Amino acid sequence: MKPESIVGTSAQRVDVKDKVTGQAQYAADIQLPGMLYGKVVRCWEHAHARVVRLDLSAAAKSPGVVKVLGPADVTANKYNSSVLDLMVSEPMHDLLGDIDDQAIFTTHVKYQGDAICGIIAKSEEAAERAAAKVIVEYEPLPVYLTAEASRQPGAVQFVPEKPGNRAFQLPEPMFPDHALGGGDVDAAMREADVVVEDVFYVPKQKQCQMEPHAYVAKFDNAGRLTCWTSSQMPKLVQAKLAKLFDLPMARVKINATVIGGGFGARLGLISEPQACAMALAVPGHPVKLQTLREEDWAISPSRHPGRYWMKLGFKKDGTPVACDARFENYKGGYYLDASGTAFTAGAWLSGMYKFPALRYRGESYFTNQGLTGAFRGYGNPQTNFALEQLIERACAQLGIDPVEWRKKWHKGVGDDGWCAGVTYPSCALDECLDRGAAAIDWAEKRRRYANQTGTLRRGVGVAVMNHTSGAMPMLLEHTACTVKLNEDATAEVIFACSDMGQGSHTALKQIAAETLGFPFDDVQLASPGSDAGFDIGAHASRTLYVGGAAVKAACEDAKRQLFARAADRLQVPADQLDIRDKKIFAKADPQRSIDVEAITRGGVYHFVDPMTGETTGAPGQIQGYVSFFPPHNSPPFGASFAEVEVDTETGEVRVLDVVNTHDIGRAINPAAVEGQLEGGIQQGLGFVLTEETYYDDRGRMLNNSFTDYKMFGPSDMPKITTILVEDADPVGPFGAKSVGESGLVSPIGAVANAIYHALGIQFTEAPITPEKVLKGIREKGVAQVAH
């Protein structure tokens, strides 16, 4: 890399000034002339019921009400608020069994908070008042909170297409015997000297993005529906809404607003269907739909909770021989994302260690819990909690140091990644483990904490993870990007990639500036939403890896055109030219040069001299373009180390220290990468220690508030060290791999294993709350773990 590279520096965020002054415009901040206000009336009394009577007459007469909308007043089309169905081919769609089972307003309530009807009024207050006058009578139905309950014979069927309320299982023939993996697991397990096995529970964690969902929608007089939304996926939302409302895509426009946190919550649709249905009912008037935080708790799809059974077999020398697992998740009331996590949890499992025989089964069952969908990590946290604890137990039984075992048996370059046949192009996990172990003083602390007495017990633990950069080949990976060169030799990069706050737009701008050879400040990004070319959206840790490669390719296209014209003007072959400070010059003779502006300006202002009839340079504005499909998914690895202190009298676990190392390939913007790893720790600690959604026996949430749903606060956070291991990936742009989701995954296993080291007890149910710790101590007694 050239010494003046912008790639690899912590360039200042493009949106920072807007954000520190509060000027960044989120959807709720939009104020349009003639705006009306929408309110969705939700069912709070029941998690499972049929609507037997809906009387909107009193609400319709309430002061300030413009319209009320029941199920019969909106399209009868159903939808599926996930977008996974748009990312697979038609045959795959059929194989997976994707269904559209959501209605804009329902008559069969399947979770607490399901939408019943809508109010459009002249003020939010008037809409609220009218909502209180809606009369709904329900026939309560049995409430099923677990897969075990909803698959019982005789249970009410959620949809006719999914008998037994099984929303999904890995389909044959793609997964023979409904299992992912290969080898003869039963035979291999019989040959094992050491077998470890347990059943785990993984929690229903909420994204808790700070911006509650908000929308503005307008059906204009020209018949175009516009929706302002902070969706992570403007292009797929455009496609979904067009299909739902039977409109051509050209008449559905998505304006991408600043995203106040995503973490998967905005992957696909949330309440865009309701907001747009309201806008369609009042043509010419924008309608704002501001979701209250209590609604957000209900309607944001959470992480998939459920039971995760796992069994691992090893030879005496530590050689892994067999892995057998089954994850049964509690889907919630609707189908969305039923296939995704059920598959990926096993994909991460298969990508981690060299088990020659592996069998994973993933199933999703409808329940009356709240929706489940995408949440940062997407199946990986669940797998990490189970797998990494069992590895730790095996290491204790085998008498092998857990760091050494992982170094020896993790998959690496040339091995199959999470998808069989797609091999790892790079892997720096050994260095992650070495540097992390040194940072936390692993050997010394394992020794020091081996013989403790007293109330407070300390422990250190390690865990590793593999993830992905984009979802190819399982899902469509495609980003289009246009780079327009202005006449004054500045550039505008146009794409639909969302920045959820992670700083991807800044990093993409760094890639553009570096590739073009333009100063950072002479490159501008435009991410207008659906007006840009196709992009899958921000998910699967893809934006930097796939979006960045697309930006790079589009900029290379523009640069190629620029160099072709410079070659003509300078009479030097294009491959012998270079660019610096917006000057193109012959490498062999830097004096032989031309200003980029002479080319770009001449291309736009291309005059014919009226006296001579002659022209200068080539005509035409230069635009680079690519419709990019990545050739790989370059998975990153990571290792986390944690030190904890457990109070054996209160059961409290204090996390003292977390070291998060990451195999980033190359950090385009190191401060942004650190930010992902640091924030990931906060969410990972929540998964393993504090975060869970609790329900009463009727399926009503018990802790839907920031007071009762405990996240790690500033004083709870441990000392944090992040280590970026840079070993350039051969495929990613400038060698970069992803970091968006990874940071929260392995802190989960590391903390669980640190608790095991401290107490000699493993906890199979997350989150590991003080109650569970005390119960474990009472039942099992504190013991020492030798290693």
Added chain:
Amino acid sequence: MKDAQITLQINGEEYRLNVAVNRTLLEVLRDQLGMTETKYGCGTGECGACTVLVDGDKAINSCLTLAATMDGKRITTAAGFANFGELNYIQQAFTDEAAIQCGYCTPGMIVKTASLLAKNPDPTEQEIRHALEGNICRCTGYEKIVKAVKKAARTAPGAAVAEPAASVEVAQ
């Protein structure tokens, strides 16, 4: 609903307002005055996104405060710290330390920092973390936010300890 006539000084400007007595300060700022830099996060005083500064040093949750009770008060929002595009030292510190991701909690964090430093110009890390307890951030793990508050304390006008020059990465 009855109205109340109140006068608020917001970011240095005086506003004479008719407010419904049941309106919160957050609603008046956002909906009545269009000052959307103060954010709605929960409406129940649990997340701190709506934090504003009262009379120069007291941070309050504007979602829990009835506007009618604030007659005669001096209110500062995050936008009020910037002088026509020029960031103040707290905003600059958050910028320099890359303490921002999605940005939704940021205005409240900046106001809370101003309140802390007004009362305690040289806080310890523990005091900083304690002061931020009422402001939830889901993106950063608080790590860079705490660093930004430390830096703001060092770079405040009149701070005892001078900032070492060029200590952070700057865009090219």
